[in-house]
Amino acid sequence: MYDCHVHTNFSTDAVMDIRDAIRVSNKLGIGLIITDHMDYKHHIPNEFIFDPDEYFNEYEIYRSEKLLLGVEIGFRDDSLKEIRELKDNYPFDFIIGAIHVVNGIDIYYKEYYEGKSKEQAYEEYLKNMLLLVKHHDFFDSLAHMDYITRYSIYKDKGLYYKDFPDLIDEILKELLIADKAIEINTRWIHDKNTVDNFIIILKRFRELGGKYVTIGSDAHRPEDIGVNFDIAKEIVYVCDLKPVYYKGRKPYYVK
Numbered sequence: 001m002y003d004c005h006v007h008t009n010f011s012t013d014a015v016m017d018i019r020d021a022i023r024v025s026n027k028l029g030i031g032l033i034i035t036d037h038m039d040y041k042h043h044i045p046n047e048f049i050f051d052p053d054e055y056f057n058e059y060e061i062y063r064s065e066k067l068l069l070g071v072e073i074g075f076r077d078d079s080l081k082e083i084r085e086l087k088d089n090y091p092f093d094f095i096i097g098a099i100h101v102v103n104g105i106d107i108y109y110k111e112y113y114e115g116k117s118k119e120q121a122y123e124e125y126l127k128n129m130l131l132l133v134k135h136h137d138f139f140d141s142l143a144h145m146d147y148i149t150r151y152s153i154y155k156d157k158g159l160y161y162k163d164f165p166d167l168i169d170e171i172l173k174e175l176l177i178a179d180k181a182i183e184i185n186t187r188w189i190h191d192k193n194t195v196d197n198f199i200i201i202l203k204r205f206r207e208l209g210g211k212y213v214t215i216g217s218d219a220h221r222p223e224d225i226g227v228n229f230d231i232a233k234e235i236v237y238v239c240d241l242k243p244v245y246y247k248g249r250k251p252y253y254v255k
């Protein structure tokens with residue numbers, strides 16, 4: 001088993017020494033893929049960005065079968081040049097593609113939702129995700145599809161397949177065309193409603209012919225590594241999907 005989504009001190013919002021991450025993963029008996037944040041042109045200067053030379057210089061000595069080096073790239077279409085240079089010039093094992101910023105605003109902030117109905121806010125978010133997956137050369141797995149449900153301001157925050165079937169189908173089909181994985185992000189799956197909604201989307205992914213999933217805790221602190229993996233395994237089983245991890249940007253089945 002691998003935790004395929006872990007942030008360490010190179011992520012500006014994480015407090016995790018890589019040695020502590022390794023200690024915890026050894027204790028849990030799982031492998032790790034470090035995926036620090038790289039969000040080019042974030043509206044807060046110097047946030048969610050790191051120096052990839054420093055990252056590889058510092059972390060290369062820890063690299064092993066059980067400790068792989070990846071990155072979580074926040075997609076925006078005006079930074080495709082930087083994103084492609086990053087993936088071409090550095091030997092990442094794994095790249096997660098994520099939507100954190102929509103039309104210039106980080107959807108973590110309530111400003112994104114102000115003056116928008118839930119339908120508008122979620123549709124814009126999913127349209128950006130569709131753009132991301134159409135640029136599928138730079139990533140391996142689509143991060144936290146339900147990210148918006150963590151921070152949106154609406155009473156019912158759920159992302160329902162039935163509300164956007166065409167858009168979600170298009171996203172899933174793009175993933176399939178390029179044989180990409182979808183992530184089960186375990187950080188927020190203690191909530192049954194979130195799990196049930198995501199299972200519907202994952203079953204649709206399976207129905208369309210998809211099979212690869214990556215499982216990641218999105219841990220920003222050592223104690224969150226591997227959190228809720230028991231639930232993730234159940235989801236994988238129920239949806240008949242295959243968990244994979246990536247090394248050298250190639251998928252391998254998780255045992």
Ligand SMILES: [Zn+2]
Binds near residue numbers: 100143144
């Ligand atoms: Zn993320």
Ligand SMILES: [Zn+2]
Binds near residue numbers: 005007072218
């Ligand atoms: Zn993350």
